[in-house]
Structure formats: structure tokens, C-alpha cells
Amino acid sequence: MARVEVSTTIKRPVEDVWAVISNVENNPKWSSFALEAKQTSPGPIGVGTTARVVGKFLGRRMESESVITEFEPNRKYTWESKSGPFPLKGSTALEQIDGGTRVTGTIEAEPGGFFKLAEPLVVSMAKRSVQGDLDNLKDLMEANAL
Template sequence: MFTVTESVHIDRPVNEVFDFFTEGRARWDESVISEELTSPPPVGVGSTMHTRMRAVGREVDFDWRVTAYEPGARMAVTSTSGIMATSSDLQFADANGATVVAVRIDAEPTGIMRLAEPMIADSIRSTLATSLARAKRMLESA
């Protein structure tokens, strides 16, 4: 099992940043090809979604369940299917009118993928850092 953490400071109000990040990762996460809510709106604890993404050099599907949802403060999801057990926790904090976004991803490769765990963790870390920088550019240029 490994954990990846990254954060970014975005010069936009916390509620605006929270909405941007939680309305779908396809907007800001460069690894996401598509994402759709698979339960009735609105999003909240227990909601489910399906994501098609690029991971480990190929396109893969994940299903997720929302495990925490606090508007303006936090959203967490846990995979219910996919190539490895994964959870993601996004936390949002006001920073004098700007926002600090902190993301934690926990993943547990199994089988042969365990041998590649360090490379998988580095790839996720790099993609996350790039995606957070992309979100920052998108939000601050709006």
C-alpha cells in the first residue's frame, strides 16, 4: 500500500474551488477520460460514480462511492471496483480569501502490480501534481 499527497494554493474563494473540483475530475485531472454520476443527484455521502481513466499505461474503469461530503471543506471517495483498491480525500481550506487544496490518495496494488508499486506511486504523484497545477491555472485565469 502507498500514499500520495499533494497540495496547491489557488487564489479563488473556497466554495468556488470546492465546486470546481467536485463537479467532475474530467475538468482538471488529466488522467480522467470521462466521469459520470451513477446515482441520483445531488452528490453526497453514498453517491456513486463511474470513471474511465488512463492508469498504468492503459485505459481502466473505476467505480467509486462517496464516503465523505462536506460542502466547501471535504470530499472523499473509495473505489468499489477497479484495478486496485484506491481512496481519494480532497480537503479545502480558506487561506485569507484564497484556497488550499490538499489531496491524499491511498492505493493498494495486488498481484504482479505490487512489484511495480514504486513506479505506480511515482506516476500517480506526478499526474496529481500536474493536474493540480492545471486546476490552479484554469481557476485563476477565469
């Protein structure tokens, strides 16, 4: 199992950060991976909410359906892919700290095929990509662009 965990601190209240990251349709605004993201189930976001995400990683277009498996407003949400090139699980946790919000993103994957052969490289590139996304989120939120 490949695992990546990164974090950053955003100088905004937890509630502001949560409002952006808990809505999958905001992902293309700050994530370099997400080309498209759409909630596919009706109703408010919570456990059981489904989404379709189209992204690009290592030059390959990837499409997956995912479901939220854990949802604690202003604290944490976890999702799991139900389709795509390999099983994937991700979570985002928020913690109020002096001067802002600590955001920690975790991705776990069970790569197969090409991705399994190149796992060390894929993990390194995924870590850099996810850290870049959190840094982009930080920059946009601190500039009040999100």
C-alpha cells in the first residue's frame, strides 16, 4: 500500500477552509489533478455522497467515482474511489491552530500495472503534487480568491 501525507497552514478560520474543501466541485479551482469534479448524488454533502472526478496524473487521464465514507464538519472527511485505475482512499483533516487552520491531506493507494512497477517514483510525484495542491489552496484562500 502506497501512502502520502502532507500538510500546510492556512491563515483562515477552519469554517472558511472547510467550506471550500468539503465541496468536491471546488477541486478544479485549487487541485492540479482535478480537471472536472461533480457531485453525483442529491442532497447535502455527507457520508454516502458520491462524486465523479476526472483528473490527470503522470500525463494519464483518470476518471473515478468516489464515495464519502467519513464526514465530520469542520474536522475531517474521507473518500474512497469506487472505480478508476486502482483503489484509492483519501482524507483531509483540519485543525484550528493559532493564526489559522492546519490542513493535512492523506492519500492511500494500491497501485497495479504500470503504477505498481513505478511505485517509488509514483509516490514521490504524488507527494509533490498533493503538497503543491495544498500550497495552491493556501495561496488562493489567503488572497481571498476562494
